[in-house]
Amino acid sequence: MAQHFLLSSQARTLNIIKIAQMTEKQAETYFRKVRWANTNGKPVCPKCGSLEHYNLKGRSVWKCKNCYKQFSITSGTLFAAHKLPLKTYLLAIALFTNEAKGMSALKMSRDLNVQYKTAFVLLHKFREALLETRDETPMDGIVEMDGAYVNGYVRPKNNINDRIDRRLAKHQNSNKRCIIVVRQRNDGSTELVGSKRTLTYVLHNENTQDILKIANNSIQKGTEIHTDEANAYDTLHAKYNMKRVDHSVEYYNQDTKACSNQAESYFARFRRFQEGQIHKMGNLYILNYANEMAYREDTRRMSNGDIFNDISSKCMKSLQSNEWTAYWQGNHRISERLGVAA
Numbered sequence: 563m564a565q566h567f568l569l570s571s572q573a574r575t576l577n578i579i580k581i582a583q584m585t586e587k588q589a590e591t592y593f594r595k596v597r598w599a600n601t602n603g604k605p606v607c608p609k610c611g612s613l614e615h616y617n618l619k620g621r622s623v624w625k626c627k628n629c630y631k632q633f634s635i636t637s638g639t640l641f642a643a644h645k646l647p648l649k650t651y652l653l654a655i656a657l658f659t660n661e662a663k664g665m666s667a668l669k670m671s672r673d674l675n676v677q678y679k680t681a682f683v684l685l686h687k688f689r690e691a692l693l694e695t696r697d698e699t700p701m702d703g704i705v706e707m708d709g710a711y712v713n714g715y716v717r718p719k720n721n722i723n724d725r726i727d728r729r730l731a732k733h734q735n736s737n738k739r740c741i742i743v744v745r746q747r748n749d750g751s752t753e754l755v756g757s758k759r760t761l762t763y764v765l766h767n768e769n770t771q772d773i774l775k776i777a778n779n780s781i782q783k784g785t786e787i788h789t790d791e792a793n794a795y796d797t798l799h800a801k802y803n804m805k806r807v808d809h810s811v812e813y814y815n816q817d818t819k820a821c822s823n824q825a826e827s828y829f830a831r832f833r834r835f836q837e838g839q840i841h842k843m844g845n846l847y848i849l850n851y852a853n854e855m856a857y858r859e860d861t862r863r864m865s866n867g868d869i870f871n872d873i874s875s876k877c878m879k880s881l882q883s884n885e886w887t888a889y890w891q892g893n894h895r896i897s898e899r900l901g902v903a904a
């Protein structure tokens with residue numbers, strides 16, 4: 563029997579020990595090569611794109627000869643105005659890369675010996691980089707769609723006489739949200755197994771109108787969509803080639819070949835993340851968490867070295883985070899992000 567990819571040496575190309583032994587200069591060289599990949603690390607002015615600059619003495623700060631803008635290795639990126647050594651950020655990305663089912667901020671704070679607040683913001687910056695750079699090109703081929711609820715739990719009262727009917731709409735938890743996953747199956751054009759690309763959205767509930775909006779945004783007309791029997795998807799029959807599977811009867815329909823197991827396996831990973839790592843999930847961040855797990859599903863057959871490079875370059879591409887800058891000082895501007903435009 564062939565060895566599982568994750569057990570092979572090709573899957574392990576990231577060396578945390580080497581990163582830990584880097585000098586700050588080496589960490590900077592890495593950041594430069596990732597940020598200015600096209601010029602092999604030679605600084606490019608973020609304002610005007612000029613390659614000519616003065617090197618300000620003793621610091622890794624440059625001044626553009628064309629527009630006189632001063633810039634550093636991290637200006638305009640997610641790590642702008644960084645407070646920690648660059649090497650610490652590389653270690654953080656490496657640790658984040660290796661946690662296949664996500665990472666808690668407490669673990670990050672212990673591993674890096676930084677405050678919990680620092681670790682919390684750092685993890686959310688990574689998630690934001692993944693979300694901002696996600697590929698939202700409408701999918702084709704075969705797509706699977708499904709929804710799952712989060713934050714809807716209502717704890718039953720201790721005494722039976724105090725208990726309410728938790729199935730009634732008026733007794734539902736108002737924080738309840740629905741994550742919708744849209745996965746394009748692999749058509750053999752890449753080495754990825756199972757799914758090619760995964761997009762996630764957050765809704766108040768699984769309703770016809772929003773499901774149609776999501777499909778319009780993320781799936782090309784005429785695409786084959788596999789989903790379960792939930793009523794919210796009925797509206798898609800007019801535009802798409804729908805395959806429905808009744809989960810109360812079976813997971814795979816022999817006649818129609820309808821099957822949404824890829825969507826289900828996404829939720830399996832998401833639940834492990836939710837229950838095993840983050841426990842409590844603020845509604846403000848559900849989309850970020852959901853997208854992190856989508857990224858991990860899509861990259862699960864890449865080597866950890868490739869994932870590390872990919873996340874690093876996404877962090878360097880993302881504009882300075884408005885949402886997470888000075889978060890604990892209360893200057894943040896975070897609002898609940900749902901998957902589709904309201």
Ligand SMILES: [Zn+2]
Nearest residue numbers: 607610626629
């Ligand atoms: Zn310039």
